[in-house]
Amino acid sequence: MQHITRVITVASSKGGVGKSTLCISLAGALAHRGDAVHIIDLDENRTVLRWFRQHNVDLPCLSVSQVAPADLLGHLKEVAGHANPPSIVLIDVAGVYEKALLQAMARSNLVIVPAQPSEPDLHEAMKVIRDLHELNDSFGGHIPYRLLLNMVEPLDPHYQRHTIAEVARLGLKRFETLMHKRAPYREAFLNGKPPHQSGEGRVSALKAVAEMDAIVQEIDKVLGASDIQEAA
Amino acid sequence: MSTSRGFKPLASIAASDAELDAFVARKGVPALNHAVSSPAVAVQAPSPLALVKPPAVLRRVTLDLPEYVVDQLHDRARSARCTTRHVVMSALKSTGVTINDDDMISDGRRLR
Numbered sequence: 001m002q003h004i005t006r007v008i009t010v011a012s013s014k015g016g017v018g019k020s021t022l023c024i025s026l027a028g029a030l031a032h033r034g035d036a037v038h039i040i041d042l043d044e045n046r047t048v049l050r051w052f053r054q055h056n057v058d059l060p061c062l063s064v065s066q067v068a069p070a071d072l073l074g075h076l077k078e079v080a081g082h083a084n085p086p087s088i089v090l091i092d093v094a095g096v097y098e099k100a101l102l103q104a105m106a107r108s109n110l111v112i113v114p115a116q117p118s119e120p121d122l123h124e125a126m127k128v129i130r131d132l133h134e135l136n137d138s139f140g141g142h143i144p145y146r147l148l149l150n151m152v153e154p155l156d157p158h159y160q161r162h163t164i165a166e167v168a169r170l171g172l173k174r175f176e177t178l179m180h181k182r183a184p185y186r187e188a189f190l191n192g193k194p195p196h197q198s199g200e201g202r203v204s205a206l207k208a209v210a211e212m213d214a215i216v217q218e219i220d221k222v223l224g225a226s227d228i229q230e231a232a
Numbered sequence: 233m234s235t236s237r238g239f240k241p242l243a244s245i246a247a248s249d250a251e252l253d254a255f256v257a258r259k260g261v262p263a264l265n266h267a268v269s270s271p272a273v274a275v276q277a278p279s280p281l282a283l284v285k286p287p288a289v290l291r292r293v294t295l296d297l298p299e300y301v302v303d304q305l306h307d308r309a310r311s312a313r314c315t316t317r318h319v320v321m322s323a324l325k326s327t328g329v330t331i332n333d334d335d336m337i338s339d340g341r342r343l344r
Contacts, residue, residue: 096264099263
């Protein structure tokens with residue numbers, strides 16, 4: 001049986017788009033279904049690492065490490081060579097346009113680009129997507145990306161509908177699932193529990209869980225398609 | 233049943249770090265001076281004692297240094313895209329002064 005470690009970079013050259021929130025929520029969803037997850041925190045703010053430490057996060061199949069970007073490749077090899085390697089490695093980068101962002105993307109199986117439905121966020125998202133295309137072209141890779149519209153307003157105001165229509169017009173590949181602005185995502189930083197681990201029956205918690213499950217399903221599809229493409 | 237492990241990411245882009253560095257340099261993408269230079273720190277089930285780690289108390293120190301030394305400090309900070317404070321702290325650390333990694337913030341941002 002072959003064990004494959006998949007690397008997903010949550011990438012944006014802009015801060016405040018919800019990278020760390022997504023990392024934590026995704027890790028919770030993946031861990032909930034039984035995946036061993038390892039998060040590499042490349043952000044000097046150490047948001048994820050601090051979350052993990054402060055709340056003594058009690059998820060046996062989740063680990064977090066902090067590494068210098070220059071050591072990323074070696075660290076990934078080390079993680080994959082572990083006796084019980086994780087099935088998913090999530091990389092949380094700093095919200096800055098810098099070398100580490102490209103280094104992380106180059107070592108990924110999938111790049112998720114979170115963005116709020118706003119022009120500044122989408123402008124930066126497109127910059128990251130262009131760089132990924134350039135990386136793929138330069139090195140003969142075919143690392144896929146998916147834009148994730150994050151902090152979406154449940155009331156769906158006009159500007160939001162327009163922005164989402166623009167994403168479609170520009171031909172950007174995105175998750176069908178929208179990540180809405182929901183309290184459980186924010187609360188994870190206060191109680192250490194991603195939506196899947198909150199154990200709450202509140203409607204907002206259940207909706208957050210359903211969103212994360214849908215995103216995980218879409219990730220599976222993209223990674224599955226990517227496998228077929230590479231095999232060909 | 234034998235178990236073999238494949239490392240998928242390396243098959244995606246078969247570029248060495250040096251090739252990536254050259255690519256990044258060609259594009260003119262800036263590189264921050266990351267404070268973490270030690271091996272990766274894996275965190276597994278931290279002890280409750282590690283939960284609260286207050287930031288170090290800062291104390292202002294005023295020094296009179298030769299102008300050419302100050303100029304060099306500023307030059308180094310500019311080329312490394314970090315703060316002058318970080319240049320000084322790095323130099324102190326390299327001479328054996330104990331400085332926690334948590335306090336080695338290269339770009340002056342506060343920990344959120």
